[in-house]
Amino acid sequence: MRSYKPEELFDENGKLKAEPAELAPKGGRRMGASPHANGGTLLKDLVMPDLRDYAVKVPKPGDAVAEATRIMGGMLRDVMKLNAESKNFRVMGPDETVSNRLGALLEVTDKVFMEEVLPTGDHLSPDGRVMEVLSEHLCQGWLEGYLLTGHHGLFSCYEAFIHIIDSMFNQHAKWLKVTRHIPWRRPIASLNYLLTSHVWRQDHDGFSHQDPGFIDHVVNKKADIVRVYLPPDANTLLSVTDHCLRSRHYENVIVAGKQPALQWLNMDSAIEHCTAGIGIWEWASNDQNSEPEVVMACAGDIPTLETLAAVALLRANIPDLKVRVVNIVDLMTLQPSSEHPHGLNDRDFDSLFTADKPIVFAFHGYPWLIHRLTYRRTNHGNLHVRGYKEEGTTTTPFDMTVLNELDRFHLAGDVVDRVPRLQRWGAHFKQLLRNKLIEHKQYIGRYGDDMPEIRDWKWPY
C-alpha cells in the first residue's frame, strides 16, 4: 500500500491535500450527477404539430376509408421535422417502419446506417433518426437508453413479436415505478409502443403471427406506470399518439391496424372520445331516452367494425330492439378507480353498462383480460366477452373473426341468446345468422376471399 505514497496525498491530519482534491470533477461532471444519468433534467418538450392538420375527413360515421397508421405516419413525419434542430426524437422498429405504413418519416429523415452507403442503399445515412434492425431486443434497448438520456421516441412493432421484449418491458416498468418516488430523479419521456400488423389482419402470415397478449403482460405492472390504448380508427389514433408523445414516465401501448378501414369519428369527436377514453356512440345507438335492452361494447378496430355490423343486422331485423354501443379507447377506464387512476368510478361505469342488462363485448385481445379488469363491477355477471381464443390460420380477414366467434353473425347471435324477449322468438333470426356463416365458409372455400357483402359492407344509417 505504501507504493501509493499516501504521504504525498494526505496531510498530517489524514485529510486529502488540495492538489489531488482539485482533480475530482465538479457539479454536473461528477459521475453521479451527470445530467445524462438523470435524463429528465435534459428533457425538452417536443414541439408538436396541430393534430387537426392530419385529420381524415369523416362527413358521417363510416363515410371514409383510411389506413390508420399511414395517417399517424404523416404526423410523426412533422414531429420529426419540427424537432430536427433539437435532435431529440427517434422512431425505432424491426425493419417495419415502411411496412407498418409510417414511411412518411423517410421524407424528412433517413434510417441510420454507420457504414459506407452503397448506391443501392435506400434512405440510409449516419444521421438518420429512424433506427431499424430485425431485433426487438435492440430496438427496445436503444429506445430505453435514448429516453433515459433525456430524449423522446416511439417503437413500432408487429403485435405478436413484441413479446420478445416482455422481460425488458418489466425491468423498465420497475425502474419507472421506483424512480417515481426518488425526489431528485426527474421524470423522463414515456416509452411509446405502436403495435400494428395485429392479430386480426395476419392474412399472409397466419397463426405464428397472432398473439394479442402483450397487453395482458403490461397490466400486471403498477397502475401508475402503464397505459393501454385501442383507437378504433385514424383520427382516434392521431389523438392518442398526440397524448402519448406529450406524456411522461409511462409505458404507453397503442394497438392500431394498418389496413384500409372504415372511419368512424371526425376529429372533434375523436378528441372528445379519446379524452374520456370510453363513451357511448350516440349515432350507432337507438336507446336514447330509455334503458337499453343490450349494451354492445367494443375495444379495438376490428371488434368495433364487427360490433357495428352486428348492430346494423340487429336494427334491420329487430327494429324495436334498444341497443347501446359503447366504445373503449383507453382500456384502463374499465378498472375500478381504486385500481387505476384512469378507472371509471362505479356510478359512471354502471351508468354506461347498466346494472342488469346483458353486455356483449367484442375485444381485440384475449377475452379474459376484460373479465380481469371488470370482475368487481356491478353488472359483471351479465358480461359476455368475445376475443381471440388462439384459433387462427392463414385465411381471409373476416374468417379470422369467424374462427374466434368475434364476427358480426356470432355477436348478433349472442344478443339473441341474452336478451330475454329474443330468446323466445329469435330462432328465425338466429337461423339467418347461421346460414350466413355457412355461406361464408362455402364462399371462401371457393374464392379464397371474403364475400362482397362483407368486404364492401358500409354502415347503413
Added chain:
Amino acid sequence: MRSYKPEELFDENGKLKAEPAELAPKGGRRMGASPHANGGTLLKDLVMPDLRDYAVKVPKPGDAVAEATRIMGGMLRDVMKLNAESKNFRVMGPDETVSNRLGALLEVTDKVFMEEVLPTGDHLSPDGRVMEVLSEHLCQGWLEGYLLTGHHGLFSCYEAFIHIIDSMFNQHAKWLKVTRHIPWRRPIASLNYLLTSHVWRQDHDGFSHQDPGFIDHVVNKKADIVRVYLPPDANTLLSVTDHCLRSRHYENVIVAGKQPALQWLNMDSAIEHCTAGIGIWEWASNDQNSEPEVVMACAGDIPTLETLAAVALLRANIPDLKVRVVNIVDLMTLQPSSEHPHGLNDRDFDSLFTADKPIVFAFHGYPWLIHRLTYRRTNHGNLHVRGYKEEGTTTTPFDMTVLNELDRFHLAGDVVDRVPRLQRWGAHFKQLLRNKLIEHKQYIGRYGDDMPEIRDWKWPY
C-alpha cells in the same frame, strides 16, 4: 434450361429415367419422412425411479424441514442415471443448476463443455447431460430442439427471468396445438419448466428479480397444451415432477421454492393431493361435519405457509371459528371444466368453496389471475385474493409478504373483515394483528432479520 440436358434425364414420355430416380433417398431417409423431424416416432418412455425413494419423512404436518428443489434434484439424478444408456434426458438452465439446488445431477453426469477442459473446470465434459449457458433463449432453443427430435428434458430457471423466452414459449405452444391435430405427427415429450428462486424469496436480489407473471402468459395458450403446478412442499414437488416427466405434448410449468421450509404432506398424502390437484387439508381445518364460516385457500409454498400461520392465529384467538383450508397444486382445476380438461365441475367447486361463504385466497402470483380463472364460479363474488402486487425491495422474506399484504396478519385480518359475526366484535383481534405488523417493522428495521416468532414458527396442532 437446355444446359440441364433434360434429354438425358427424362424418357420420350417425359418420365424421369430410372438412374437419376435411384438417387433419391428412400423411406426414413427422405427429408420429409426423417424420424428426427417427427421426434415422437423415436420417443422412448423414460425409465422412472420410484418417487417414494426420495420422500421426505413428515411424521405429522409441519414436523420436518426440507429444501424442495434439493429433494427433486435427488430424483432427477436417478432419472439421469436410469436413462444413461438411452441418452435421452437432459436438464437445461442458465448457470443455475447448483444454485437452484439440483446439484445432485452432477454426481452422475457433467455440464456439457466442448472446448478443452482446464484443471479449474468443475464438472465439465463433452458428454455431460446438463446444459448451462447464461442465456434463457439458448436453453429454451436447445430444449425445444431436443424434444422435437424425440428426447426428454427439463428447463430450470429463475422465475422472474423466464419472461425472456415468452415469445419462444408462444411459438412452441402454437406448434404443439397445431400438430396435435395432424394425424401422422406423433406426440413428443412435454417441455417442463421448473421455476424457482421465486418472487417471495429474493432476499439478496430484490425488486428486479420479482415477477410471477409467466403463468399469466402461459394460461393464454390453448387449454389442451398448458399445465401449471404450484406444489407447496417437497413431496408434492416429487409427485408433480414424476407426472410431468411422464407426460406428452404439453408445456408444464412447475413453481417451487428452494429454501429450507416446513413440510406438510407425507408421500401418500402428497400423491393423493397432487393427483386430485386440489383438496381440503383436513388436519388444518376445523369445519368437519358443518359448514365453514370461511374458506382459506392457498396456492404456492409461501402462501400456504402464511395461510396456515393465519389459521393458527385464528384458531388460537377465535377457537369456535369454523375454518376450511383448501390447497391448490394444479392451478387449472380452478377453471370451469368447459374451459380446461383439469377444471373442476361446478358442483365439486361449490362443494369445496361453498356457494356463499367468504373465501380468502393467498396466491403465489398476481392476484388477478385467480379472478380470471374463477369469474364464472358461483361464489366468485365472495372471493378475496392476496398475491404479488408489484411491491418489493431487498428485504427480509417475511417482509416481502407484508409489503404485498399476503402475510398471516393481513390474511387473518381479511377473515375478520369478511365473516359477518367477526365484523361486529373482531376489533380487539384486529388490533392485535395490527400491533404485530408494527412490531415486525420495528424489529426488521433494528435487526435486519425476521422476528424469531416468525422465523421459527411451527404449526401448533
